Amino acid sequence: MTDFKPAAWPRKLRSQEWFGGTGRDAIYHRGWMKNQGFPADLFDGRPVIGIINTWSELTPCNAHLRDLAERVKNGVWEAGGFPVEVPVFSVSESALRPTAMMFRNLGAMDVEEAIRGKPIDGVVLLVGCDKTTPSLLMGAASCDLPAIMVSGGPMLNGYFRGERVGSGTHLWKFSEAVKAGEMSPEEFVEAEASMSRSPGSCNTMGTASTMASMVEAMGMALSGNAAIPAVDSRRRVMAQLTGRRIVQMVKDDLKPSDILTKKAFENAIRTNGAIGGSTNAVVHLLAIAGRVGIDLTLDDWDRCGRGVPTIVNLMPSGKYLMEEFFYAGGLPVVLKQLGDAGLLHKDTLTVSGGSLWDEVKNVRNWNEDVIRPVDNALTPHGGIAVLKGNLAPKGCVLKPSAASKHLMKHRGRAVVFEDIDDYKARINDEALDIDETCVMVMKYCGPRGYPGMAEVGNMGLPPKVLRKGITDMVRISDARMSGTAYGTVLLHTSPEAARGGPLAIVRNGDFIEIDVEARKVHLDISDEEMQRRLAAWRPAVEPPSGGYALLYHNHVEGADTGADFDFLKGCRGAAVGRESH
Known part of the structure; x- marks a missing residue:
């Protein structure tokens, strides 16, 4: 059992630092509150x-x-x-x-x-x-x-033509179906009404x-x-x-x-x-x-x-x-x-x-x-898997329950998107050199890179692959993905590309190996080549000009520690500040 011991009651409450007593400051605080019609006895220490x-x-x-x-x-x-x-x-x-x-x-x-x-x-x-x-x-x-x-x-619950429709999950599913030619845009719009009812x-x-x-x-x-x-x-x-x-x-x-x-x-x-x-x-x-x-x-x-x-x-x-x-x-x-x-x-x-x-x-x-x-069980080993290796020295995460079993151990050729805009510009191009054995890689979508670490890690597959009936490929990024999404997707790769992590120096044609059981993610280049590329890397993300965006850029930590601000770590308490009117 727990060993928590309740505090003695009654005792002076924190709010009485504002409302208690007959001094000028107490009357100031109580008086303004009373303009909402609150009776005087509400300020008696409750x-x-x-x-x-x-x-x-x-x-x-x-x-x-x-x-x-x-x-x-x-x-x-x-x-x-x-x-x-x-x-x-x-x-x-x-x-x-x-x-x-x-x-x-x-x-x-x-x-x-x-x-x-x-x-x-x-x-x-x-x-x-x-x-x-x-x-x-x-x-x-x-x-x-x-x-x-x-x-x-x-x-x-949502329903569309007799099928359960999950908010988010079916947004991705139906969107891929449209790209594959299995669903019309008009049907997609019709299904919208059932997603959030x-x-x-x-x-x-x-x-x-x-x-x-x-x-x-x-x-x-x-x-x-x-x-x-x-x-x-x-x-x-x-x-x-x-x-x-x-x-x-x-x-x-x-x-x-x-x-x-x-x-x-x-x-x-x-x-x-x-x-x-x-x-x-x-x-x-x-x-x-x-x-x-x-x-x-x-x-x-x-x-x-x-x-x-x-x-x-x-x-x-x-x-x-x-x-x-x-x-x-x-x-x-x-x-x-x-x-x-x-x-x-x-x-x-x-x-x-x-x-x-x-x-x-x-x-x-x-x-x-x-x-x-x-x-x-639906999946015998469903806990979040944390993979590490030369591509993710501080780790990346994968959700086994939403991944494909046949891709949990895989080696494939990297198809690299330098950022989300590059991905959007090229993913539907029939000339894109990609098939279902490749590993899709996206950079500069981490906490500092996007900025904000957007939910773009579950990159939609190219139409040429979807038309084959393929619904999943290995995807790696420093981004997040929606909790409603699915697929063999490695996320939160740390350090992120915008901080000069190894993800930043992956090139088209490199081979990447993942082994979820062994918790391994590996970029198949030599240590010497890795060091050469890292030494030549230069930041691709410019700091914002000001405002909250600049505060965020300067103080956000990596995904591996929670992407909080460095100056917000720890409990600062709720001490009452000094005041005099």
Whole structure:
């Protein structure tokens, strides 16, 4: 069991530094708040709960969060707290350019300073879209006030002509079908209506549902939070219960640093393998760990992921969607099966105040085709694989559950795209010298290179190959890919090309060998030739002229450590600043 000891109550709360007493500053703070009609007794020392909301109509996955915020408020009121809604920067995966990942750290900075600078004692983090989950958790971890997360939930299943349609997954599938001549552009447009037919985030095991699962596995959300559909009434109940729970967490002084231990991160890594989760979880968990001072590395991802079976039969690895996952029992069933298999630290603490195992030990699996038994896994070795070698000295990652078995050991001729624009200009050219045995290589799409490390790593195949009925090839880049995507794709190659990593000096015609079982990726040139090319390399990416883009360029770290800013590592606490009016 956990050894957490709740703090004594009552005690003076942080918000009383603003609202307590009869001095001029206290009257200043209370007086302005009262213009909203708040009664005087709300400032009497009860916990002030910040509802950190990433609602935005330009973040479609989060566009329903205003309703959930009201449900959270109801719970806070019921538990004797004082809820205040605080809007923060909303990182939109579908609408933000050049790429949402470039602004994850900006969102985290906004959250951190909003928490630190305002009179709040604990926070409920309202998230949904891919980057909002890590950005809010990173910011909250940097302040270490009591915090709990509630997700917006996935959208309903999509259907097109009798076929399940997974958001994102079928976007890539149908797009390739159009290029192969198997689907008309008109049919593609017709299918669009079935891809996003309700509020919520992606209905596949994409990055949004993966990160919701990571949060639950680490103990930072109430049990069952990850899978409830956005429009299900139980999502509103979850929000209300979360509002109740945060008030008690403030009274107990239960903080992220109490929950986010090394064991908690290891539970999340194993869970990611079991659910067939997104490779994006790698960079996000590394960044979150950096905020709480946990020494988490790519080697931990490989160590903990080895031998973990993928048991959740969801797109892009399987055939079902998040609705079926919820009806089967959701993440608690996965955690129960991992625990029964000896793959879970059972004694880790959660926001409930109890252990993770206590939350899941009695759950049942209601559909063993959606959540398979360990001995009938979708993939017996589904954990994220970390490959290293002379092409990726600091590592690159691959998602075995979404890859092709026949390509897990492969040697092929490199077809090199110098950047994303070069790829777009040449990929549809019938004269392109490429076949299915080649290895597609794309450079300058890492954290500094794109900038922002865009989700372009799952490069679409050339039409001439697709017309043969080929659906997968080995692809290597320093980019990311959507959690909804699939294929034998090596990502996050570190050091990235823009920092002079070996990826930058790969040439057309070089041979590249990958061996996933041996965790090896090798550029087949001599050490002497490697050194000659590296010595001749010159940066191809010019620094931005100013603004946030320049800050990002100068301070973003590599993908192998989470692509956070170097000056944001570690917890800076939530000390009250001095003030006088």
